[in-house]
Amino acid sequence: MNGPRKRTAVRLARGLVTAFTVVMSVLVFSAGPANGAGAISARLSMRTTATTTSGVVSVDLPMSQHDAQGYINNGARIEVRCYGDDYFFDDQLFPTRTFTRTTGTPPSQADRLWADQYGVHLFTDISFARGAEYNEDLAPDNGDEVYCKGTWIDGDGAVLSAFTTVARGTF
Ligand SMILES: [Ca+2]
Numbered sequence: 001m002n003g004p005r006k007r008t009a010v011r012l013a014r015g016l017v018t019a020f021t022v023v024m025s026v027l028v029f030s031a032g033p034a035n036g037a038g039a040i041s042a043r044l045s046m047r048t049t050a051t052t053t054s055g056v057v058s059v060d061l062p063m064s065q066h067d068a069q070g071y072i073n074n075g076a077r078i079e080v081r082c083y084g085d086d087y088f089f090d091d092q093l094f095p096t097r098t099f100t101r102t103t104g105t106p107p108s109q110a111d112r113l114w115a116d117q118y119g120v121h122l123f124t125d126i127s128f129a130r131g132a133e134y135n136e137d138l139a140p141d142n143g144d145e146v147y148c149k150g151t152w153i154d155g156d157g158a159v160l161s162a163f164t165t166v167a168r169g170t171f
């Protein structure tokens with residue numbers, strides 16, 4: 001190989017090394033925590049039949065599907081607590097429910113914790129007999145006010161929480 005062509009080849013090789021280094025840097029950066037959980041939202045809808053009251057709670061954390069699946073695989077969980085809204089003290093209506101990657105495996109359809117292109121999602125339908133746990137004000141003509149809190153705890157212990165709005169009815 002003569003002089004100029006050899007220098008061109010060396011420049012090309014250096015260029016390839018530089019390009020490879022840049023790509024590796026981007027990959028390492030995107031694998032870090034910068035793109036993880038930063039926001040959380042929670043919603044509640046109450047449904048009643050003559051005999052049953054159920055609280056349908058959903059919790060969402062927007063992030064990439066890659067991060068969402070990574071968090072779930074590494075032990076992230078979502079805890080759901082529901083409260084009766086009162087003037088002085090909002091008592092918790094039933095023990096804390098915890099949802100993990102094993103939640104919602106068949107045959108359960110009522111509880112699902114999953115990752116998709118929009119982030120991490122929880123859906124759960126928590127039912128009790130009507131007049132039982134969700135009946136937080138006991139006088140016969142007292143309606144009930146229920147809200148829930150969704151708490152995200154990732155595998156490293158980082159916590160994010162969100163409250164739902166208050167649902168009102170005779171639960
Ligand atoms: Ca109340």
Ligand SMILES: [Ca+2]
Pocket residue numbers: 084085086136137
């Ligand atoms: Ca109450």
Ligand SMILES: [Ca+2]
Pocket residue numbers: 135136137138139142143144170171
């Ligand atoms: Ca009541």
